[in-house]
Amino acid sequence: MEAVRAGRTDEVVRLLDGMTDAERRAHFPALKALRKELRTASSWSAESRRAHPALHAAGAACQTGAAAVASWLSGTDMRWSQAAPAVLIDVLGDRDPDWLADVVHRLARRPVGSNVPYELMAGLVRLAGCPVPTTEAYVRGWMTHISQSRPRGGTLCDRLRRDPHLAQLVPAFFEIDDIGSQLRWLSGDGPHSWTKALAELTAEGTLDRRATVDACVARLLRGGSAADHRVFLDLLRDLALTRDEQRQRTADWAALASDAVSVVASHAQSVLGALALDGELTPRLLAETTEGVLFRPEKKLVRAQLVLVGKVLTREASVAGELLPAVARAFAHEDSDVQERALKLVERHIGKVTAPEVRDELAEAAGELIPALRVRAAGSLGAGVPEPEPVVYEELLPPAPEPVRLAPAPGSAAELAEEVNALMASGADVAAFERTLDGLVRHVHRDRDALLDTLEPLIARRWWGDPSVRHDLRATDWFGRYHHLLDPASSLDLLLATLRGKVITSALEPAPQGTAPDGGCVHDALARAVEARLWEVAHRIRTEPLPFLLSTPTWSTGLLEPDELVDRLDAYRRLGARVAAVDFGHALLRVRRGDRAAAVTAARRAAALGTEEGTRLARWLTAEGPARPASRRTSGPRVLIELDELPGLRDGLPAPLKPLGGPVSVFRDRWYCRHWNADVRGHWPALLPELPELVAARILRDVSTVAVDDDRGAAAALPRLAEADGEAGGAVHLCVAYGLGARHAQDRLAAVDALLVLAARGRLDPGLLGADLGQLARHGAVKPVRLAESLRTAAATGANATIWGVLRHTLPVLLADLATDGTVPSARGLGDLLAVAAECAERSGARGELPHLARAADRRGSSRLVAQARRLRSALTDGTAAA
The missing domain is CATH 1.25.40 (Serine Threonine Protein Phosphatase 5, Tetratricopeptide repeat)
Structure with a gap:
């Protein structure tokens, strides 16, 4: 021992x-x-x-x-x-x-x-x-060992050839999820890669060829990430399948072309195309594959499939009866360009169809075409054209999310410990964090020792909870010198370390909170306000525990009901507890003042308490809420907003909160900014639930990066801004505009959610948002292709009139530039925007003139831009003009 x-x-x-x-x-x-x-x-x-x-x-x-x-x-x-x-x-x-x-x-x-x-x-x-x-742990270890054994001689292929268990381990690695990324990382893509080595061993007979090919195809059929599948597709190509091997797996190629990731589907489509053009693919299987491919989102694959079917029909007229109904499925495609290509293909080969029932089927399918193409199909396919009827359209906006009332704080120490553990492990939204924070304060006041005993297993796992450190200098040094609380977990770290006695009292004095005016970066006012309350709570845990927090919101948006705040102040008065200044300041910022009747009633009750805080609350509730501050916009590709001072928000608040009412200037300097964590930004809207503009102006530069710099994640706060109870002004709309043009899908979806929430609550200004989008797209800050994807997603929920209301202010800005210079950057993707606008106009029955649209529609050629401009003009007039 x-x-x-x-x-x-x-x-x-x-x-x-x-x-x-x-x-x-x-x-x-x-x-x-x-x-x-x-x-x-x-x-x-x-x-x-x-x-x-x-x-x-x-x-x-x-x-x-x-x-x-x-x-x-x-x-x-x-x-x-x-x-x-x-x-x-x-x-x-x-x-x-x-x-x-x-x-x-x-x-x-x-x-x-x-x-x-x-x-x-x-x-x-x-x-x-x-x-x-042949488990995952063993196979992954074996692969790493083989790859890193270079000093012991030979290439990767040589080392694999000498391995006595090769025949058992190679089939096993086809069954392991996400193994492809490890293969790529271990050996790269060169001549000595894993895929080249396995292909060589298969060619020489060391590995059974049929089993290896079957395993590789089965792995591609199983699904997975694109990065993983690229590796197995490389192996399949290195195996160089013969025509007989390809012909034996036609059903597999059809399934891959319909459902696999794009790069795999493209390869399967090319294999099937070669077989079909050589007459080695049955018309039935080609028709089934065509139906699957035509509804894939990749336009390149859809166009290639239509071209392939056209070539087959040109070579063999007798299969038209089987293939054209499959092509006609594309008449219901969401992209009108696909509809038109499919219609042209059917029109070109309709004469080869002899069966009346097939012709009737094609004519019936034409009813799914957009109005302009439906008119054309009436002449070429004999499809009926119904008499135009007045469009009776009803906007179907998704219901706005209702704020959720916070549940009471955890009633037992054990329940609180579970909440703290979950929050520190995976983060939390505003409601969960505020509920947990209030519960921690309550249990410290109720029974500090019992709470410590319950939290001890959790504390022992924290970096500052090391029992071998017999003094509190380590945690004090960290929290005293680097006192920035970067996320909810670090905030709870401060409170638990204080509760455990790991932070000395002098480090918790108000000095570390910082009372300097807003500086350093544009987020400081928000971040310091949040941190100041947590440092104050930590100080009171050590010196004079609070019975509960005054600032815990009533609702998940951060809003606090005035009657509830009065009740809490009354409880403090009866307990003889001393109010914490910053906590009370947070409560003032969160208390609802928009409902004037409720605010005045609560003010009378607050004044009757006879306490200093009751009097301050009464004055706060009866005063007019601060109006939106005057704002100015910067010019250039990155449009930002500057705000003037808001004196009404600075008066009556403690020093750490006063910068919230200060001016907001554009953050031009490349100073270090520590507020990179999205979890922190997600809590800022709940600090000023009735003033989302002040938050939006301070995070606007961050949100702009998702479109301008292709960053990820900064748009996650947009739905919370849209759910706030205050009026949405220029800063909120500009944030949404940047989010709609984001590089990454999750940011675009967050912006779409925010747009729909604003619309459902009647707080969306389509003209303001549309004009912002036009200017941002014109200067290259927002790419029209991404914007079209976002707006198409929003319209698909039933918000066609809303999206048309936005685009009718966006498109004139871009069409005006196109009218004078057809090579402007914003022209790329403009056809996609016009397609979304045309679809929304057709569905909502919009009519009227759109500036500069006629000049775009009268341009020569049949590009997507021109075709969609003509389609939109047709929809805005009588809906019957030719495409």
């Missing part, structure tokens, strides 16, 4: 070699106790790092059960300080082969994250002489 504690692993092994099994078993309780002792300490302490390798080896040697030994060897507490595989093989090598086989297969079934060394598992397999495991 002395050797184990001292980490003298070689001595431990020598001592174990001289023991009987009974003597080893007698030592195990002491080893188990030492492990428990080290587990309560930090895994990174010097004592743990020193003892764990020797303990790891000794514990494995002093047990006799295979399950117990496997569990000991893969223990998470010793994951990063294990004994060397050679040492473990030495201490286990004298066991029965069947027992060793049991151990190695149990180890191989452990998750990859258990970090069981491959060298250990492979060594035990050699000693046991057992079949090799």
